[in-house]
Structure formats: C-alpha cells, structure tokens
Amino acid sequence: MPTSTETVLDKFEKPPFYKSLGAYDWVWAVLIFLAGGQLFMRYAAQMETFDQGVLLGSLITLLIAGWAWKPIRTLSLIVSALSICAITLYKGDISNAEQVFALQYLISSQSAVMWMSALYVMATLAYLFALIASSQFTNRVASFMTWSATAMGLVGFMVRWYESYLLGADIGHIPVSNLYEVFILFAVIMGLLYLYYEDRFRTYTMGVFALAMISASVGFILWYTFGRGGTEIQPLVPALQSYWMKIHVPANFVGYGSFSLAAMLGAAYLLRASIARRNPHSVWLARLPELELLDDVMHKAIALGFAFFTVATVLGAFWAAEAWGNYWSWDPKETWALIVWLNYAAWMHMRLSKGWRGAPLAWWALIGLLVTLFAFLGVNMFLSGLHSYGEL
Amino acid sequence: MSQNQNTNIDEGDAPSVKKPLKNRSRSGLLEFFGSMNLAITLLVAVAIAAVIGTVLQQGLPYKDYIVKFGPFWFDVFKELGLYNIYGSAWFLTIVAFLLTSTAVCIYRNAPIIYRDMTHFRVNVQEKSLRAFHLKAQWVANHSSEDTLKIALAYLKSRGYRIHQKAHEKHTVVAAMKGEANRLGYLFTHAAIVVICIGALIDSNIPLKIAEFRGEVQPETRNIDARQVPEVSRLSAAENSAFRGNISLPEKTYTDFVNLYVGEGYLIQELPFTIKLQDFRIEHYASGQPKSFESDLIISAPNRPPLMQTIAVNHPLSYDGYTIYQSGFGDGGSLLHLNVWPLDRSATSAPETVKVAVYDSEPLQLESVTLSLELGDFRRNNIQPVTAAQEDGDGPKFQDIGPSFTFKLRRPDGRAREFLNYMAPVLRNGRYYFLSGVRDSVAEEFHYLAVPVDEQGGMTRFMHLLELLHNPRQVSEAALRAANHFLHETQIDGELLPNSVARSIERLVTLFATGGFGAVTDHVLSTVPEPRQEEVGSAYVRLLRSALKNLYIDVLVREGLAPEVGLSNAEKQFFDDAVNAIDGISPFGAPAFLQLARYEEIQASNLQVTVAPGRDTVYVGCVLLVVGIFMLFYLSHRRLWVMVTQGESGQTRVVFAGSGNRNTADFEQEFEAMRADLKKHSSTQDGA
Numbered sequence A: 001m002p003t004s005t006e007t008v009l010d011k012f013e014k015p016p017f018y019k020s021l022g023a024y025d026w027v028w029a030v031l032i033f034l035a036g037g038q039l040f041m042r043y044a045a046q047m048e049t050f051d052q053g054v055l056l057g058s059l060i061t062l063l064i065a066g067w068a069w070k071p072i073r074t075l076s077l078i079v080s081a082l083s084i085c086a087i088t089l090y091k092g093d094i095s096n097a098e099q100v101f102a103l104q105y106l107i108s109s110q111s112a113v114m115w116m117s118a119l120y121v122m123a124t125l126a127y128l129f130a131l132i133a134s135s136q137f138t139n140r141v142a143s144f145m146t147w148s149a150t151a152m153g154l155v156g157f158m159v160r161w162y163e164s165y166l167l168g169a170d171i172g173h174i175p176v177s178n179l180y181e182v183f184i185l186f187a188v189i190m191g192l193l194y195l196y197y198e199d200r201f202r203t204y205t206m207g208v209f210a211l212a213m214i215s216a217s218v219g220f221i222l223w224y225t226f227g228r229g230g231t232e233i234q235p236l237v238p239a240l241q242s243y244w245m246k247i248h249v250p251a252n253f254v255g256y257g258s259f260s261l262a263a264m265l266g267a268a269y270l271l272r273a274s275i276a277r278r279n280p281h282s283v284w285l286a287r288l289p290e291l292e293l294l295d296d297v298m299h300k301a302i303a304l305g306f307a308f309f310t311v312a313t314v315l316g317a318f319w320a321a322e323a324w325g326n327y328w329s330w331d332p333k334e335t336w337a338l339i340v341w342l343n344y345a346a347w348m349h350m351r352l353s354k355g356w357r358g359a360p361l362a363w364w365a366l367i368g369l370l371v372t373l374f375a376f377l378g379v380n381m382f383l384s385g386l387h388s389y390g391e392l
Numbered sequence B: 001m002s003q004n005q006n007t008n009i010d011e012g013d014a015p016s017v018k019k020p021l022k023n024r025s026r027s028g029l030l031e032f033f034g035s036m037n038l039a040i041t042l043l044v045a046v047a048i049a050a051v052i053g054t055v056l057q058q059g060l061p062y063k064d065y066i067v068k069f070g071p072f073w074f075d076v077f078k079e080l081g082l083y084n085i086y087g088s089a090w091f092l093t094i095v096a097f098l099l100t101s102t103a104v105c106i107y108r109n110a111p112i113i114y115r116d117m118t119h120f121r122v123n124v125q126e127k128s129l130r131a132f133h134l135k136a137q138w139v140a141n142h143s144s145e146d147t148l149k150i151a152l153a154y155l156k157s158r159g160y161r162i163h164q165k166a167h168e169k170h171t172v173v174a175a176m177k178g179e180a181n182r183l184g185y186l187f188t189h190a191a192i193v194v195i196c197i198g199a200l201i202d203s204n205i206p207l208k209i210a211e212f213r214g215e216v217q218p219e220t221r222n223i224d225a226r227q228v229p230e231v232s233r234l235s236a237a238e239n240s241a242f243r244g245n246i247s248l249p250e251k252t253y254t255d256f257v258n259l260y261v262g263e264g265y266l267i268q269e270l271p272f273t274i275k276l277q278d279f280r281i282e283h284y285a286s287g288q289p290k291s292f293e294s295d296l297i298i299s300a301p302n303r304p305p306l307m308q309t310i311a312v313n314h315p316l317s318y319d320g321y322t323i324y325q326s327g328f329g330d331g332g333s334l335l336h337l338n339v340w341p342l343d344r345s346a347t348s349a350p351e352t353v354k355v356a357v358y359d360s361e362p363l364q365l366e367s368v369t370l371s372l373e374l375g376d377f378r379r380n381n382i383q384p385v386t387a388a389q390e391d392g393d394g395p396k397f398q399d400i401g402p403s404f405t406f407k408l409r410r411p412d413g414r415a416r417e418f419l420n421y422m423a424p425v426l427r428n429g430r431y432y433f434l435s436g437v438r439d440s441v442a443e444e445f446h447y448l449a450v451p452v453d454e455q456g457g458m459t460r461f462m463h464l465l466e467l468l469h470n471p472r473q474v475s476e477a478a479l480r481a482a483n484h485f486l487h488e489t490q491i492d493g494e495l496l497p498n499s500v501a502r503s504i505e506r507l508v509t510l511f512a513t514g515g516f517g518a519v520t521d522h523v524l525s526t527v528p529e530p531r532q533e534e535v536g537s538a539y540v541r542l543l544r545s546a547l548k549n550l551y552i553d554v555l556v557r558e559g560l561a562p563e564v565g566l567s568n569a570e571k572q573f574f575d576d577a578v579n580a581i582d583g584i585s586p587f588g589a590p591a592f593l594q595l596a597r598y599e600e601i602q603a604s605n606l607q608v609t610v611a612p613g614r615d616t617v618y619v620g621c622v623l624l625v626v627g628i629f630m631l632f633y634l635s636h637r638r639l640w641v642m643v644t645q646g647e648s649g650q651t652r653v654v655f656a657g658s659g660n661r662n663t664a665d666f667e668q669e670f671e672a673m674r675a676d677l678k679k680h681s682s683t684q685d686g687a
C-alpha cells in the first residue's frame, strides 16, 4: 500500500520550530525586541562595549528562557511593570522612597524585599500545612505565594539597582556586591529553581523542603536588615567595577542555589527512606515525594549547579586575570570554590561510574551543603583575602 | 569504568554492567593510574590541601608563624611545606598524579568512546533486544518493506541518525542521537589535563629547582636594589613566568620588579623601563577610593616609547608582560614639622625639621635625642558628619584634613607610635590640635588635645607652657596668687605671703612636670588623712589661681588687656589649656610635632606578570565549560527497530532503546515513540 505509506510519512515531517510557538510567544519576542531597542537607544552611549554585550546576551537569554519555560514570560512582564512603576514614582529623587505611598509600602526596593520575605515564609508554612493536611488547594496557594515572593524579590533587585544610580551616577551598580544583596539573589534564584522543578514534574511535594532553605535565607536577610542595619547601598571599590561582576556573581548563585536545593532534596530523601523503613504503610509516604523523583531531581540540580559553578569559576579566573594580575591566586574564596567544585565532581563520579544511588548520595549532598555554605559565608566570616567585599 | 550501557553492548551481547576496561587493560601501571579510586582519592587530596591552605594563612613572614605555633610546631609545619602549600613539592606531586591519572583515563576511554559514537550496532540480535529495559514488540499491518520505510522516516523526523542492515530473515534499523555527549567526556577530562599543564608552566618549576639547588638565593636585607648581589637577581631573559611588584613614586622609573619568595625577595629585571608620569586617585564622598590610575611611559631600546594609562581592571599588555594597577601608597612625601618641646625647653618659637615619609631623622631635644621615624601620610581623612553637626541636608561626610603617623624611638630602642592631624579637629564643639599616642598597635590612640588660639595656632598654649617652666615667672605669679589668697581669706598676719607663695610655687612645679596627678600624690604623702580632701581642694584652687596669673601674663604679652576680665572664650581656652598640660605627662612625649607644610609625592603600586601558560589555561577552561554542557545536557540515545517477515506473512516489529542520561526523560520519549510507531505501522490506510 504505497500511497498510504506516503501519507503516513508526510505526518512525520517535523514542523519547523516557529510553528511550535504560540501567539503569546510572539508577543513575548516583540516585547523583548521593543524593550531592547528602547534600552539601546537610551543608554547605549553610556555603556561600554562589554556592557552592551552583556545586555544583548541577557535579552537573548530571556527570550529563549521564556520560550523554553513559559511562566518566565508572565513573571518577567509583572516584574518589569512593577519596576517601571517604581522608577516612575521615584521621579529621580531617592527621598521619595519615604514619601510616596506606593514606594514606601510596596515597591521601593526595601519594601519589595520585605514582601518577598513575608511571602516566602508564608509559602513555607502553606506547603507545610498542605503536606500535613494533604490539601491540594493549599498547595496551589503555596505555589502562587512562591511565585509572588519571587516576583517581589526580583522587583526589589531591579529597583535597588535603579536606586543606586539615584545616589549618584558614579555609585550606581548591579546589586550583587554585599551580603544583603546576594542573599536576596540567593533566595530568588533558589525560588526559581524550585518552581521550575515543581512545574516540570507537576508535584508540590518538594515545596516545603526547598522553601525551608529559602526561609532560612530570609531569616538572614531580616537579621541583616534589623540587627545590623546593613541595607545601605555602598559604592563599589575599584576592583569590583567591572562588567564581569554582572555574570560572575549570578552564575555563582545559580550554583549555590542548585546545590542547596539538592541538599534539601537529599534531606527529604533521607526522611522518607527512614519513615519507610520504620513503617512501610505510613500515611506520610503518600504525601512525601517519591524516592526516584528525589534522586532524579537531586542529580539534575547538582548537574545544573556544577555546570554553572564551572562557568562562574572560569569567569572568575578571567576577571581575576584582569583585576588582580593573575587568573588564580589561591585566595580563600577562590580556593573554597575549587573545594566545592571538587566535592561535587567526586559526587558525580560516584553516581555515574560507581553506580551509587539513593541514601549515600543524599547524605553526601547534605554534607556538600556545609561545604557550599562555608564557601559562601564561612570564608567571609573566618578567612580574609582578596575577596573581602562582603564582610559579616 | 562506566556503567553506561552503550559501551558495554557488543553486537550480540546482552546489555550487562560488567567492566570491560579492566579486562582490556594490559599494564598494571595503567590500571593503577586509570583507576577511578585513585582519581577520587586525588580529588579529595587536592581538596584537603586546599582546605589547609585557607585555614592556615599562606605566605606570612616566618616570625608570625613562630609566634602562633611555637618553635617546635613551626619547624614541623615548615618541613611539611604548609606555609606555601600550593608551591610545595608534595602538592605539585598530587597535581602531577591527577594529571597523569586523567590522561591515562582519556587514553583508555577514547577508543571506546570513538567506537561508541560511530558504531550503530546493526548486528544486534533479537534476544539481546528483548533483554533491554526499554523494549516493545507488535505485529504490523504493512509489509515489512513499508514498515521499515515508516520506521526510518519516523526516526529521522525525531532527529536520529540511522543505519540499516538487512539480515537473512530480518532487517535492523539502528538509530542514535546525542553522540556529542560522549565527546563531552573527552572534552572535560582533556580540559583538566590542559589546565594543569598551563598552570604548571606558570608555576615556573625551573626557578623552583634553581632555588632548591642554591643557584638563586632570595635577598632578605632591606637594601637598595642596585646593591642586591647577582645571586638574587634574575635577568629579563632568565625567567619565563613570574609575578612581581614595585611601588613607583611619581616621576620616577624602574627597570626591575621584586619577586617575593619565601622569606626574601628576588630582583627581576625587565627588558624595558616603566616611568610613572602621573598618578591620580578619586574618592567617593565617603572617602573610599573610587578609582585610581597611573599614566605610564614604557621605553625599550630601539622602540618608540609607549604612553598608556592603566587602572584597576584595565591592565596594559606589552610584549607578553602585563602591567597592573594593584594599589597606591606614599612615595616619600616631604613633611615640614614644627617641633614644640613640651618639657623644660618649651618655647613659643619652634624649630622646624623636614622629613620624608618612611624616612627617619634624629630629633634633638633638651632631655634626650630621639629618632623620629615617619610612618604614613594621608592627605585626606574623610569622616561621617556626626548627628550633632548635621544641619538637615548638608553633606554627610567631611574631610578633616591631612594626618601622619610616626614613631619616636628612645636610645634604648623603645618606641611609641603617634598619629597627628594637621588641622584642628572639632571635639565637644571646640577645636583642638590632636596628637594620638599608643604603645602598641593593639591599643587605641590616647589623644593630647591642645586648644587652638585666636590666630588658629598653638602659639598661645606653647607660650603658657614656656612661662610655666620659667622659675622667675612662676614665682611672680605665685606671689600674686598668695597675696590674692591672703586678701580674700583675710588671714594676713598669720601667714607670710612669701611662704604661701613658695608653697604655691612648689605646686606649680609639680603640676608642670606631673599634672594634677603629681599634686594629688603630694597631698597624699604629706597631709594626714582626715584633712587630705580639704587641703587638696585648697591646693587646686591656689594652683589654678597661679596658673591663671601666668595665663594673664601671656595675654598681656599678646597685647590684650585682661584688666577688664577674661572673655568667655578666653576662660574656656584657659580650662582647655590646663587640661592639656595635665595630659602631657601621660602623653609621654617630650615634644608635639605639628605639621606645618607638606609636599605630597604619591606612589603607584604596580604588578608586572608574565604568564606564558595563561592561554593554555584559558583554552582548557573553554573546553571544560563546553564539555560539561555537552555531558550534562546531551544524552546519547540509541534505538533499534527490528523488522521480521514471519512465515505466515505477518510483519513482526521489535523496538528497543537505551540512553545514558536522564533515563526518566528517555523512558517517556521511548513510550511516546512506541505508541506512534505502533499506530502508524499498524494502520490500514494512513488514517
């Protein structure tokens, strides 16, 4: 039956990529194009070539990210709208942060960060409640809160970036230069990573574990805000004035965020495994995430973190060669980045080549968190070196 | 080594998790080096060494370690090379092992990977396909020919590459995609080797060997660079990789840099000279440096000089040398100091001395000759404006002007450190000249605060001090105080003015040398306890009265008319002056050094490096990143469709697959493909 075979074969013609894009995807592309055009028209003259490259790269990344993971589009549009709103309300005067109602209570960077903090903590409690009560509705609420918290965190980030320029054109810089700022970045990135896996695997069961870690970092942000009064925007020391910072630091935090997520999933794994051992019929087993799922997502998170951590370290080396006179100086932060990296390289070798699975790797991921935390915080607290920018 | 099924399936074999490398390995040495256990041990060893290297601060002067660990552990740690771990022989050995191990691993895996990437395995047998985890079979409604066509088209449309082979009774379509995943393995591991090689080139092992054999010896003395002997010098041609530092004052030039090694330094000569034409630094309002940059002129024989400005993050490359702006400092600014003696030789016309920053100069005073060792000079001292001074929207920071530090060393070698401000500093609403002193860096500075006179100088205070040490003036002032006292208390006759005056004189002398403390001591040792308080306060009143008389003498000499009484400001000055004199004894220096004028010379700290391995390292880095993404985000997937024409005319299809990554995703893909294929190959007429 040659004719029918032909018709069958026609069906296999793979549709070209653009056909897989929906109307929203096209609107998204047009919006990115217009926004990019605006930015370049307004600011290209004030930017170095490299900064323009970073901007172009970010636009393309955002475009593709939105196509690949659809919720990014709505999230970005909301964040952009709120940030532009804040910028408009500031009217170029930083003191409006305390005078304009919407800024003071909603979208000045500090208020936005407070909203982020509150929403993340509430989301944690909601996920916990959903787990205990086995309530799917509460899960959806918790997920919505996590999305909102992430949006507010991003608004805080963007607006703080703008605020820094209001303090003086020479002071303005991307807010990733001290501990307060990078903790916001950490919370948001970890939030996004979690939401990605939640969406991809269509399960809320990992929520409470991921959010617990985010809440811990929120705790730190609150302590830093109220206990230390450390929220002020500080000008950059000369070594940090470089386009490298815009990619090096965020790449590092994708790494930290992924490793932390993997550790929390490791904890979930161990918890579930221990419950199952004690009581194979426990009602909790139906509510906690499946072991295979945890093992899989843990591995994915570590791989993602490892890839980004590698990029970050390599970029750090390029930057160091420009700022400190050598691509590698065995500075404590650098060295601890290497230790973290070696640790997860060993983890992956064990999994891939020795075929380890499950509990030992979960324990290792959990211990890996200590190593990661030391690289992130401990180095700043206990060791001094060239990286002494965010002291505790 | 790898559990990857692809590697293990040879045609006809059932997929198994055996370890083919072990079987193939011929040499025990290769076996050892290529073993995963060694690899992981080495990774962990590097990590542990790195932990030690960060916990134990590297590259400090040896004496710091001795203080920290005591002589015994100091020696032990020194033998272990713990003070410079990353340059120690054992660490380099571990790195060399890691390099070898990874290289062997590549050597052994590369052929397997090559085969794995290129062989489609069209000879696979039905029995082995049936043993796969992912497998399916069904009966198609099409002829075997059409079924094959459909399978081919379908797999192609899903991005698979395809090989097909007709066997006696059946045909096999073997498909795969994502082979680059396997290349990712090669890239990542080759990258490790490449990076290690680049780093070893830059660690300059030949120099380490020369040092070890004593052909090169670090200089430990602090001497002029020209006097450093040949054994501590490296010519421009001699060294292939280095990282050197130099602090270059404005308008000077250098043709060498210092390499800090162990406890000393080497002079590394350059094939060009670097001249610092100008150095500029900008500050934020808060006083933090905002940017600093140097205008350099590089001159080499037979070449036009190169002028270029460098700044942090903007180095200059020249002939394989890279010149960095690493910091700044003082290049020997000249300070003109007024020396105001605070002892018996106090004067209202000070001598001046001229000293350069970091230099020392003998300081001749009446009582001793001290060595004045100048420390740092700072032109600006930016401080936050305190709440008390703040008037609304005014600036948040202010510059309180230049300061300098210095040490005064006694003949017996003991020294105290001082910090003086040039301009008067506001304290409690009034201005003072401040000089801070401390015995060790661990302490805070204690300040002597000399009040500022109407001319804005120290003359009035020093004048008062001068009179205080002048016996004739003192006895006159004491007599006036005594008369005044006797007149006020109306006990003339009982006490003679002269004897009262002599007592007052003694009090004044005590005060001049030891402050109120000396007066108190005197009271405690001469007056019986019940009357100490009463007598003490009487003494203080008499003393202040005499001091005030001296002060009035000073004002009269200045041409002011104090008969009408002291103004509030003058009274305040007097109180401050008395406090200051009281503070001289704990201050403990025989002179106050006032900065009168300065000629600032800045120095730019430069770093010069040669890193021939750098590009190698960068290539390795790029390879690493590319390799890792290939490894993680591509999955090597294989599919087989085996079509058999059965005896009874039906077409039997066996479908199987294997993937080396993200097996869960692949399972889904496989399931979808199976459904598709089954549907299409069993439909009657394309519906």
Ligand code: HEM
Binding pocket: A345, A348, A349, A352, A353, B001, B002, B003, B004, B033, B034, B035, B036, B039, B043, B098, B101, B102, B103, B105, B106, B109, B185, B188, B189, B192, B628, B631, B632
């Ligand atoms: C610093 C040294 C090394 C680093 C950073 C490194 C890194 C990696 C990474 C990231 C993977 C991928 C893991 C995964 O896909 O989850 C991997 C896989 C692997 N590594 Fe290494 N490795 C190193 C040294 C070695 C050595 C010395 C050996 C040999 C004994 C080795 C053998 C392997 C093997 C056989 C695989 C599996 C490859 C595959 O089948 O896809 N590695 N390595």
